[in-house]
Amino acid sequence: MKDITSQQNKVLNCIQVYIKKTGFPPTRADICKELGFKSPNSAETHLRALEKKGFISIESGTSRGISIINPEIENEGDEYPIIGLVAAGSPTLATENVEKVFNCPQGFFGSNFDYFLRVRGLSMKDAGIMEDDLIAVKKTQDIKNGDIVIARIDDEVTVKYFHRHSPKIVHLQPANEDFSNIEVDLEHTELFIEGKSVGLIREN
């Protein structure tokens, strides 16, 4: 999907909210009223841009002929496994650790992801990650400093902030002062990055 400007996003949200509220799409004038535009052509040009980028379709010559294109509607009701972060020394992230499957629209967190990880412990407490939270994990090696990663050293899986300290040294930092920084020397220790966190779900 092509990128969208903030104004175009406002218009898109406006359409969604309007449909949710009234049951039918807005006119150009309705959009202007909602967003404070003074000319119907302001709405018109935004609609054309959204259509060009594939977010909506417009039926020409038809009043309120706007419909939102949701390419993920067919794939709706995707099931993602919830994997338990079990005690150290176990072969985690394997199929046998699947707690259950969880129904969640794809692209729920903007980016795609692969599975949910059930969090154990409070080592990332100050990042707002609590015990039993579900982290949406995207399998990737594309990690930037400051990303929250799911890292494996030997058989132990851990969730930490990633910081490349030097070409050979990686720091895995907790977000809780009761836990200590893990310094990994890549020359002597094998570090495997399972992926990174792209979202979080908590059930109260």
Add this chain to the structure above:
Amino acid sequence: MKDITSQQNKVLNCIQVYIKKTGFPPTRADICKELGFKSPNSAETHLRALEKKGFISIESGTSRGISIINPEIENEGDEYPIIGLVAAGSPTLATENVEKVFNCPQGFFGSNFDYFLRVRGLSMKDAGIMEDDLIAVKKTQDIKNGDIVIARIDDEVTVKYFHRHSPKIVHLQPANEDFSNIEVDLEHTELFIEGKSVGLIREN
């Protein structure tokens, strides 16, 4: 619900199918075309009958202003509004604060809920609730001590732990030592509980 004639039922189905297919409701002429009527007034009178019986609502003077009234819409709605927790003194939780709608399977958090609240500030930091998180809010007055509630005092909306200290005194407790406890004397101050948190979503 009153009984419906077979012709009226055809019209009702026609509307539903049309919306499903196009994303917006039909005009009188569209209905005629679908069902073989030769006068727009045929559709008009059926629509009036359906409105009178409570199956649809018609927005007067509005093209395609038909919406289907579905009493089970709360149970099958997949789209939930995200409401921004705006600055103090504003009439929050009103429709005009809807940021956008968020697609989420019903019963996502075990319990049903009504909307998402966008969190501002860090007053519940130690409960793992961070800025910009989305709290799934269930509108209810069924609150137990220790629940995370969305409370309103005058026009100010806040998210806090609920603790009934005595029959007339309620404590609204933050989860951040930088913030102070709010003691509410129900005899002198009006406290309205909007609902409670049943879940949380974070987009990284």
Add this chain to the structure above:
DNA sequence: AATAATACTGAATGTATATACAGTATAATG
């Protein structure tokens, strides 16, 4: 037997709406 509701055709009309055209202005791109 009279009234009301249903089920249509057909024509007429005011207005709600899409949409083109004419401008102004800013930021990004090649």
Add this chain to the structure above:
DNA sequence: CATTATACTGTATATACATTCAGTATTATT
């Protein structure tokens, strides 16, 4: 430096649409 995309205001207009009025006919309800 010309071009394209974005982001608007403002005016104008053909037409898409809701809606009323005038009929005809059939079937329930009182």
